[in-house]
Amino acid sequence: MKFRTRHLIFAFAFFVICPIYGQAGLQDNEENKLFTVRGSVREKYSYEPISKVNIEVTGGDYSVTSYDGNFKIKVKIGDELVVRHKDFQTVYYTIKNDDRIIIEVEPEEPEPTRKEILQQKSQSFNQLMDSAQTYLKLDAERSIKFIADALDNSISQNQSAEAYEVLGDIYTHWKQNDLAISNYRISLQNIKATSTQLKLAKAYTDNKNYQESIETYLEIKKANLSELQKVELYEGLGDAYEKSKDYDKALTAYNKGLSISEAQHFKSKETDLNSKIAKTYTETGNVDRAKDFYGNSLRLASEVNQKRAVEEKVTVAEFNNVSRNYNDEIELRKQVVDALPELEKDSVIANESNITPQKQNYKIGTAYYLKGENDKAIPFLEKSIEEADNRSDLIVKKDGLKKLTDVYKSSGDYDNARLKFEEYIKVVDELYIKKEQELAQAARFAKNLVENQNRITSLENERQLSKSRFELAEQKNRNQQIIIYSLIGGIILISIAGFFTYKYIKQQRLANNLLALKSLRSQMNPHFIFNALNSVNSFIAINDERTANKYLSDFSFLMRAVLENSEEDFIPLHREIELIELYTKLEHFRFKDKFEYTITVDDKVDIDAFMIPPMLLQPYIENAVWHGLRYKDSKGHLGIRFKYKNEDEIEIHISDDGIGRTKSKALKTENQKQHQSKGLTNIKKRVAILNRMYKDKVDVSISDFQDVGDVGTLVIVTLKKD
Known part of the structure; x- marks a missing residue:
């Protein structure tokens, strides 16, 4: 029984388990098959x-x-x-x-070929240049950015020259003449094109570099010019001579341009040149000849277009005003006013234009006033004020209210004169605020343009450096394929390239220093104007019109001198002395009860032999008055002395017996303590840069003037001869 059971179990296992193993083996065979x-x-x-x-x-x-x-x-x-x-x-x-x-x-x-890459870059360059031209008169910063991108894609000197020429056009349109000059010159370094030479010469004139302008015009080869370009050359040359008061040469140049214009029937240029010849004759006092040419310009302008005719009528009206021919002036200006509504249908006339209706009505009213016809002057002046108000032209509104005040006062209508003068004061305050805002906007705009120009300069440096590296690499590859003497030659070439690279970097550092100096000088002017206008505002606030007018007259003379010197790193010492004499006089004019002053020059000091950075001394004088003498209880003294030290060195002492630096600092509010003087800060930066460039030419030290009492402050400026 047990035997049978054992066999049954074995048989079951054989028939059940064997098929399972068989299937697994079959599956393994299938996977490996x-x-x-x-x-x-x-x-x-x-x-x-x-x-x-x-x-x-x-x-x-x-x-x-x-x-x-x-x-x-x-x-x-x-x-x-x-x-x-x-x-x-x-x-x-x-x-x-x-x-x-x-x-x-x-x-x-597939990797693009070199030819395809160049074609793509050239196409991108052309598209970017078109965009730059589109935004040239609309958005300076955007247009400059397109130029920078275009330079990244330029593949030839022709394209680089074109980019820098358009960049110069942008700066010319936005009245940044110094930057325009720089870029026109870079363009000419790539390709010497006569059209760019003409633009450079005109930019020199606009920037008041008259001699450079004349030299550039005279260097241009006339054989390469079209007839229209010849006219532009003679016209521009005449402008440069006229601006530099060389009237005979100006007339010669203008007449040469006029002869070509008449022969080629350039009506627009004929009009311009007749008008400029007339203006030049007016400058020389030859009124009769001026009348003849103004007659020609009026006739020709009517054949050009309506706007040019209107502009020329305004020009001739100004001539009649100077000649005191008020009847003809009034007639011409009335014709302009009648034509303006039709003209404004096609274009908007900006307030800065000389042909606005508010300006023309103001001029008509002024002419009637000068003729003694007050009753006729009043309606035109009131119309001028109304139009100026509608067009937000505060300058004409201010002038109109002031002139209307004078007319009412002249007519004996003192009530209306008083009312108009009160309106005038309000507009002056409003205009002051607006001008302050415009100064800030202009400073930001100029700063942005300089930053964009710096970016382009940096990109150009990188591009030139990359180009140099590429050329060196190719040279190295060629040198590896030739004999040992070629390798030696390659080393010499690399050494020369290194020398020129070092020289270029050194020149670039000099250019950066000059740019920094220019930036600091441009900051000094708004700072100085702002402080001076505060003084004018104080006189206006107390209705001291006569004092304000006297102060403004002296201030305008000072500003003219400051602006003329603002482009120079150094000016003759005698010019700086004249400036600080006038500036100190203005400060004393306001604070007569606070201090007296003396300006002395040692007999041994040769003021013609020394040069000094412009506006170097003014901030220290300003600090002495505003932070030392102004807070003193008794009347103080400001001393400015030019002291002989040796033949090659002088000292300039600026001393005051005011309250001193410590006490002045204690009187400041928390806000004032956080605000650092821009004038002194800029002076420190300027002195540092100038000393790097000219080897320690200027040294400044500040100390207490006395040991006890009202200690005051002593500033010693040491100036070395070139």
Whole structure:
């Protein structure tokens, strides 16, 4: 019984377990079994077959696609196909079954050739230049950015010259003449084009560099010019001579341009040149000749277009005003006023234009007033004020109210005169605020333009440096293929290139110092104007019109002198003495009860032999008055002495017996303590830069003037001869 049971169990195990092992073995055989799989390789989007593709099983069979992209290869389940070709990235595919394989690939774009790269860069350059031209008169910063991007894509000297010429045009339009000059000169360094030379010469004139302008005009070869460009040359040359008061040469140049214009029938240029010749004759006092040419310009202007005719009538009206021919002036201005409504249908006339209706009505009213016809003057002045108010022209509104006050006062109508004067005071205050805002906006605008120009200069430096590196690399590759003497020559070339690179960097540092100096000088002027206008405002606030007018007259003379000197690193000492004499006089004019002053120059000091940075002494004098003497209980004294030290060196002592630096600092409010004087800060920076450039030419020390009592302050400026 036991034997039978044992056999039954063995039989059950044999029939149940053996099939299971058999199935497992069969499955292993299937997975390891090789079979042939078919497939194709094609592009993903176009479905185009790709031939000659390498198909390989890792550690196994190999195949290649035929002309129609098909292949077949022996594989087993789990194998990995490696699909390779020169036109796309390698693809890896795992075999999961015996289904047909379809492999879709994205071909790699071939590397562009040098020719294609240059074509793309040239196309981008042209598009960016078109954009820069589009925004030239609309958005200076945006236009400059397009120029910078265009320079990144420039591939030739012609394109670089074109970019810098347009950059000069941008700065010319926005009246940044010094920057325009710099970029026109860079353009000419790339390509010497006569059109750019003409623009550079005109930019020199606009920047008051009259001699440079004349020299540039005379250097231009007339044989390379068109007839119109010859007219522009003679006209520009005449402008430069006229601005520099050389009237005979100006007339000669203008007449040469007029002869060509008449022969070529350039009506617009004929008009301009007749008008400029008339203006030059007026300057020389030859009124009769001026009348003849103004008659020609009026006739020709009417043949050009309506706007040019109106502008010329205004020009001739101004001439009649100077000649006191008020009847003809009034008649011409009335014609202008009648023509303006039609003219304004086609274009907007900005307040800065000389042909606005408010300005013309103001001039008509003024002419009637000068004739003694007050009753006729009043309606035109009131109309001028009304139009100026509608057009937000505060300057004409202010002038109109002031003139109307004078007319009412002259007529004996003191009530209306008082009312108009009160309105005038309000407009002056409003205009002061507006001008302050405009100064701030102008400073920000100029700062942004300088930053953009610095970016372009930096990009140009990097481009030149990259170009130099590329050329050096090519030279090195060539040198490796020739004999040892060529290698020595290559080393010499690299040394020369290093020398010029060092020289270029040194020049760039000098240019950066000059740019920094210019920036600091441009900050000094608004700072000085702001403080001076505060003084004017105080006189206006107390209705001291006569004092304000006297102060403004002296201040305008001082400002003219300051602005004339603002472009120079150094000016003659005698000019600086004249400036501080006038400035100290103005400060004393306001604070008569606070201090007296003396300005002395030692007999041994040769004021013609020394040069000094402009506006160097003014901030120290200003500090002495505003922070020392102004707070003193009794009347103080300001002393300015130019002291002889030796033949090559002088000392300038600025002393005051005011309250001193410590006490002045204690009187400041918390807000004032946080605010550092811009004038003194800029002076320190300017002195530091000038000393780097000119080897310690200026030294400044500040100390207490006395040991006890009202200590005061002593500033000693040491100045060395060139």
